[in-house]
Each structure stands twice: as C-alpha cells, then as structure tokens.
Amino acid sequence: MDEVVAHLRTPYLSDSIPQQMSHQRIRRTAVTKVHEAVKAIALCHNVTPVFEVEGDFDTMTYQASSPDEVALVKWTESVGLTLIHRDLTSMTLRTPVTGATVKYGILQTFPFTSETKRMGIIVKDSNGVITFYMKGADVVMSSIVQYNDWLDEETDNMAREGLRTLVVAKKQLTEDQYRDFEARYSQAKLSTEDRSTKIRAVVESLERDLELLCLTGVEDKLQENVRPTLELLRNAGIKIWMLTGDKLETAICIGKSSKLVSKTQEVFVFKQVYTRMDVHAELNAFRRKNDSALVIRGDTLEVCLSFYEDEFVELACHSPTVIVCRCSPTQKADIVHLIKKHTKKKICAIGDGGNDVSMIQAADTGVGIVGKEGKQASLAADFSINQFSYIGKLVIVHGRNSYKRSAALSQFVMHRGLIITTMQAVFCSIFYLASVELFPGFLMIGYGTVFTMFPVFSLVLDKDVTSTVALTYPELYKELTKGRSLSLKTFFIWVLISLYQGNA
Ligand SMILES: Nc1ncnc2c1ncn2[C@@H]1O[C@H](COP(=O)(O)OP(=O)(O)OP(=O)(O)O)[C@@H](O)[C@H]1O
Numbered sequence: 202m203d204e205v206v207a208h209l210r211t212p213y214l215s216d217s218i219p220q221q222m223s224h225q226r227i228r229r230t231a232v233t234k235v236h237e238a239v240k241a242i243a244l245c246h247n248v249t250p251v252f253e254v255e256g257d258f259d260t261m262t263y264q265a266s267s268p269d270e271v272a273l274v275k276w277t278e279s280v281g282l283t284l285i286h287r288d289l290t291s292m293t294l295r296t297p298v299t300g301a302t303v304k305y306g307i308l309q310t311f312p313f314t315s316e317t318k319r320m321g322i323i324v325k326d327s328n329g330v331i332t333f334y335m336k337g338a339d340v341v342m343s344s345i346v347q348y349n350d351w352l353d354e355e356t357d358n359m360a361r362e363g364l365r366t367l368v369v370a371k372k373q374l375t376e377d378q379y380r381d382f383e384a385r386y387s388q389a390k391l392s393t394e395d396r397s398t399k400i401r402a403v404v405e406s407l408e409r410d411l412e413l414l415c416l417t418g419v420e421d422k423l424q425e426n427v428r429p430t431l432e433l434l435r436n437a438g439i440k441i442w443m444l445t446g447d448k449l450e451t452a453i454c455i456g457k458s459s460k461l462v463s464k465t466q467e468v469f470v471f472k473q474v475y476t477r478m479d480v481h482a483e484l485n486a487f488r489r490k491n492d493s494a495l496v497i498r499g500d501t502l503e504v505c506l507s508f509y510e511d512e513f514v515e516l517a518c519h520s521p522t523v524i525v526c527r528c529s530p531t532q533k534a535d536i537v538h539l540i541k542k543h544t545k546k547k548i549c550a551i552g553d554g555g556n557d558v559s560m561i562q563a564a565d566t567g568v569g570i571v572g573k574e575g576k577q578a579s580l581a582a583d584f585s586i587n588q589f590s591y592i593g594k595l596v597i598v599h600g601r602n603s604y605k606r607s608a609a610l611s612q613f614v615m616h617r618g619l620i621i622t623t624m625q626a627v628f629c630s631i632f633y634l635a636s637v638e639l640f641p642g643f644l645m646i647g648y649g650t651v652f653t654m655f656p657v658f659s660l661v662l663d664k665d666v667t668s669t670v671a672l673t674y675p676e677l678y679k680e681l682t683k684g685r686s687l688s689l690k691t692f693f694i695w696v697l698i699s700l701y702q703g704n705a
C-alpha cells in the first residue's frame with residue numbers, strides 16, 4: 202500500500218463561522234485553530250524519526266507501526282512542522298518560518314488497539330501547559346468529542362472518496378487534573394485483579410468532552426494489478442470476501458475501485474438491526490436482491506448471527522461477494538470459523554497487518570503480505586508474498602501444481618508399497634503362510650529406492666498444463682475445487698489397481 206495524506210478538514214475552514222465576527226477576528230480564530238490542528242497531528246502518534254548516515258548525508262526516515270501515522274507526520278512536515286526527535290519521554294518539533302525547535306514532554310501514551318480504535322497522548326509544553334490529544338475512528342470519537350453538527354457529514358463525505366478517516370481532538374488539563382489522573386492511573390496499573398478493565402475505566406474518565414480539532418483523510422492507494430488479480434481469482438471459481446476494519450463508506454469505495462464489486466452490480470447495504478424481526482426483514486430483503494454484493498457492519502453481523510446464523514451464511518455464500526466492515530481482529534477469525542462450520546469449502550485468508558493474524562491462523566491456508574504494516578502477518582502465515590498480485594500465480598499455478606503433484610505422488614507411493622506387499626502375501630499363502638521372503642536383500646532395497654525412483658521424479662516434476670495456460674484460462678482451476686484428484690474414490694481405485702497388479 203502506498204499511503205499519501207490527501208486531506209485535512211477542520212470545522213473552522215467551513216463557511217459556518219458566525220457572520221457577526223469581524224474579519225480580522227475570523228482570520229485569527231481560523232488560523233489559530235488550524236495551527237492547533239496541525240500541532241495535534243504532529244504530536245499525537247507513535248512515530249519515531251530515525252537518522253541514517255548515507256555517504257555524507259544524514260537521511261531521516263519515520264518508523265511507526267502503522268503507515269497511516271507515518272503519512273500524517275510526513276504531511277505535517279510538508280506544511281513546515283517537522284518531527285525531529287522522539288524518545289520515551291520527549292518529542293521535539295521544528296517550527297516553520299524561524300526553524301526554532303520546540304520540545305514537548307511526553308507524560309503518558311495510550312497506544313492504538315483495534316478494539317478501542319483510538320490512541321491518545323498527554324504532552325506538556327515548555328510553558329507547562331498539559332494537553333491530552335486523541336485521534337481515532339469516527340464511531341468512537343463522535344461520542345467523545347463535544348457535540349457538533351459537522352463531523353458525521355464530513356467523515357461520510359471523505360469516506361465516500363475512499364479516504365481512511367481519523368478524527369483528532371484535544372483537551373487541556375490543569376496541573377491538578379493531571380495529577381489526579383496520574384494517581385488513579387498508576388493505582389489501576391498496580392491492581393492485581395481486572396487490571397485492564399480498571400485501566401480502561403480510568404482512561405475513559407479522561408475521554409470526555411474533548412474539543413474537536415480536525416479530520417484527516419489518508420488515501421490508501423491500491424497496489425498494482427489488484428483488479429486483474431481479483432478478476433482472475435473470480436474466474437477461477439473462487440469466492441472473495443473482504444473483511445476490513447475501515448468505515449462502511451470507505452469499504453464500499455475500495456470495493457468498487459478494486460472491481461471487487463463490478464460497476465453494474467448492485468450493492469446491498471445491510472441496515473443496522475437490533476431485534477429478531479429486523480434481522481428477518483433485512484434477510485428477506487436481501488434474498489429478493491439476486492446477484493447483489495452484500496455489505497454489512499461487524500456489529501450488525503454479530504446481531505444477525507445471534508438470531509439467524511444458518512440462513513445468513515447460506516444467503517451470504519450465494520452472494521457474489523461480501524464486504525464486512527468495522528471488523529475487529531477476533532471477528533475476522535470468527536467469520537473464517539463460521540464459513541468452515543457451515544460449508545465444506547477450503548478457506549484462504551490474505552492479510553497484511555497485525556490485525557489479520559488471527560484470521561490468517563484460523564484459515565486453511567494463510568497468506569501474509571509483507572508491506573508497510575510490518576511483518577506480523579507474513580510471519581504468522583503459511584505463505585508470504587510481497588505484493589497482492591502474486592496471489593494469482595500462487596493459487597492458480599503453484600497451487601494447481603502442488604495439489605496435482607501431491608495427490609498423484611501420495612497415491613503412487615501407497616500403490617508402490619501395496620503392490621509389493623500383496624505379492625508377498627500371495628507368495629506366503631501359497632507356501633502355507635510360511636514367512637519366506639519373495640524378494641530377498643538388495644532386491645527389496647532396490648525396489649524401494651533405485652528401481653522406482655523415476656516414477657517418483659517424474660511425478661514431482663509433472664505439470665498437466667503450463668503456467669501460461671493456467672493463467673490464461675483460470676477456469677481450469679474450477680475442476681480442482683471439486684477435489685477429484687484426491688478423494689476416497691481415487692484412493693479405492695488405486696487400491697484395487699494395486700491389488701490386481703500384485704496378484705497378476
Ligand atoms: N494509528 C491509529 N490511531 C488512531 N486510530 C486508528 C489508527 N489506526 C487505525 N485507527 C482507527 O481504528 C480503525 C480500526 O483499525 P484496524 O487497524 O482494526 O483496521 P484498518 O486498518 O482500518 O483496516 P484493515 O483491517 O483493512 O487493515 C481504523 O478504521 C481507524 O479509524
């Protein structure tokens with residue numbers, strides 16, 4: 202994923218500034234507020250600048266767990282506010298125009314988790330002003346920030362453009378407020394029972410009435426050849442589901458731009474449901490929409506499954522594609538288990554971030570993409586690739602060869618063993634079950650090694666079609682999904698052949 206920050210929106214740049222304010226006042230308010238917003242983005246993150254010496258030059262790179270964070274810090278650098286140093290207790294920013302540096306002490310950090318969908322930091326500037334900055338997903342932040350009529354509409358607008366939105370807010374704390382918080386926070390951290398719940402409760406007590414500063418949008422560019430790869434997989438008879446932590450609008454936009462949902466296809470957005478009746482009505486509405494892609498939120502999915510699990514899975518499996526948004530990491534794994542439970546299908550999970558690890562491990566085959574989000578996914582996976590588009594070749598060519606070869610080889614090895622044991626058994630029974638060797642010594646060893654070596658080699662190197670043909674006609678893959686190369690039927694056929702040949 203190539204990430205670029207595209208937009209920053211603040212309430213103060215819209216035309217909602219009260220008319221009665223003088224022009225100069227408006228400008229000053231807007232400018233300070235924008236300044237505040239940029240400062241918040243420059244401070245609220247977990248990015249560390251790293252200097253590397255390359256020849257005569259020092260080059261600076263940013264390191265962080267999420268590429269979105271790096272993109273945001275790069276954006277603040279592009280507008281002049283550069284992060285130049287960070288350690289455990291402090292952060293230094295270089296300000297625009299004068300180039301002076303400003304140091305901030307880091308008092309606390311609250312790291313991002315997929316469950317809380319937000320992160321926070323408490324910093325103290327050189328004047329002793331303590332500020333709590335926080336950024337996160339709009340669903341959680343909208344109840345944390347002070348009421349405003351701007352946020353929902355604007356996040357939806359940005360998400361419809363396919364941007365990954367984050368809401369940034371702040372709260373100024375007095376020295377006393379902070380001291381009180383710190384005392385309760387350390388107490389919670391020391392508790393031996395329910396520690397994480399207690400810590401969460403203390404942090405949540407701080408997360409009230411924050412001042413909304415701005416909304417950021419990060420463009421998550423698709424990698425190369427995502428569209429043809431998805432097309433290829435679909436033609437190969439593979440059903441594709443997209444499970445993402447993103448917002449519904451962003452997910453739909455990405456689904457469309459990646460051609461997961463084709464232009465002509467209708468999108469059925471599963472409404473928020475609470476009761477059995479609601480679920481029933483929505484499922485019926487979806488049943489009537491033939492051939493439309495299903496888009497559902499993670500929380501709605503949970504409600505749905507609690508009432509009509511079988512019906513939902515059956516309908517979803519018939520839909521050409523399913524997009525589940527606002528999905529937590531555990532939910533991604535649950536969905537894999539759910540499909541496994543209800544269908545006999547094999548599941549391949551592909552992911553690139555730490556939040557995909559549980560899903561990758563739950564699937565029959567896990568594929569990790571090494572990317573900007575780090576290596577967690579690829580370390581947990583069975584196969585690790587560098588680009589999404591390689592999945593086409595991995596499945597259609599290597600998957601095909603691997604399946605065909607292991608099916609043929611395993612059955613051949615069994616056949617080889619069974620022939621010789623049948624012959625031995627027949628031979629012994631002729632001699633009144635006396636234990637006499639049919640092939641003594643080296644003949645037997647030779648049979649297991651040299652004499653039957655060539656069929657083994659030829660099977661290992663066998664290709665039924667060339668890779669170009671397999672990729673040009675992905676439909677050929679459909680035949681493999683029926684599992685005809687290695688089944689109980691083929692097993693018995695080989696057993697019968699072995700018995701016949703052993704006897705003959
Ligand atoms: N560093 C961050 N700081 C604050 N909030 C974040 C951060 N990263 C993500 N979020 C918010 O939390 C939500 C969930 O993030 P999560 O990592 O689970 O999924 P995702 O990255 O959006 O999607 P995907 O599953 O496709 O990787 C995001 O949609 C975003 O709104």
Ligand SMILES: [Mg+2]
Nearest residue numbers: 446554556574
């Ligand atoms: Mg992610």
